[in-house]
Amino acid sequence: NAAAELASQGCRVVVVGEAGHPEVESLVAYAQEAGGRVDVVADARSIPDDVSDPVGVVSQTTQMKENLSSVVEELKRRGLDPQVKNTICSATRSRQDYAAALGSTVDAMVVIGGRNSSNTTRLFEICEAACPRSFHVESADELDPAWFSGCATVGVTAGASTPESQIAAVCGRLEGF
DSSP, rough: OHHHHHHHTOOOEEEEEEEHHHHHHHHHHHHTTOOOEEEEEESGSSTTTOOOEEEEEEEESOOOHHHHHHHHHHHHTTTOEEEEESSOOOHHHHHHOOOHHHHSSEEEEEESSTTTHHHHHHHHHHHHHHHHSSSEESSSGOOGGGGGGOOOOOOEEOOOOOHHHHHHHHHHHHHHH
């Protein structure tokens, strides 16, 4: 575990993620078991003032890479030399990059997946930044034809654990509009 490795090297561990999320709680537990002091931060603004070297940084696997980068840059701005273990899932990174690229080329974006899914929430945030006319739905029943009035192209992406049948249902409904 990256958090435990950093803690065992004497680093104060900064976990970039959502406090209370099971994955974040696991990272915290591993680091603490290895004797480390741990801070969970949502973003660069929430880094405690007393963080000092040696400091290590890990991330919840579904975090946006830009958020991880901003935390690292803030630590460097403070004159620190953070050891960074990029623990963002490569499939998650690829999906986020694809969603951003797609979102910048369409009139509207639909993100399919659970509202409690960190992965899907991040995808929606990325899509909304690239395409302000973005919608997060859990099922085809939530789609409103009025959302797509005047749209020539609509992009679709989904969270990692969204079932194919759910994606197919949303795409089928969109094609019917």
